[in-house]
Amino acid sequence: MTLELYGHPFASFVWKPLIALYERGIPFTFKMIDPDHPENQVRIAALSPTGQFPALIDGDKEITQSNAVIEYLDLFHGHGMPMIPDDPRQALEARMMADVFDDYVHVQMQRIVGDALRSKEERDPRGVTDAHALMDRSYAWLELRLQGKQWAACGRFTIADCAAAPALFYGDWVHPMAERFPVLAAYRQRLLTRPSVARVVDEARPYRRFFPLGAPDRD
Structure with a gap:
């Protein structure tokens, strides 16, 4: 089935x-x-x-x-390398990094986007400010954590990179990395050239007009 x-x-x-x-x-x-x-x-x-x-x-x-x-x-399912390594120590690292991308970048990005979908009377400026601040702190942490690494954990593509791809793709749209975080920006670019990630980006491209903050003319 x-x-x-x-x-x-x-x-x-x-x-x-x-x-x-x-x-x-x-x-x-x-x-x-x-x-x-x-x-x-x-x-x-x-x-x-x-x-x-x-x-x-x-x-x-x-x-x-x-x-x-x-x-x-x-x-x-599948016969390729698992997204969570078999070694429990490596699995812990992969899961930890996935949680970091999910909780401290991805969810914060969604808070900012979600606020833009609200009516003016229902918006939460303090919540948006806090989300931007947490994303900035997370970018700074990731900038150091990713030094000298091709992928986020375990020396290969894992669940951590599955989490990083959407978090950083949309995250950079709402809280740009600019030139302050070159290591993180380079990692984001590597993700975008990965065939699996490039495919999901292309499949989502027809819907960019729905992004409430306006999709940038890049990526």
């Missing part, structure tokens, strides 16, 4: 399992979540506690949350 991944190509957390699927050559059917596919919207509402995506269906197995989906794929 073919795997089914529920999501939208422009949704940043959906990029993570998509990258893992492409990295490991796993066949799947993509189930688009949008107004043109109401049946998929109904399905995701049942799959996820909040109706958020991604979610993976594998027969009678239902998996939600992007990291859990990637771990599931490692366990049961």
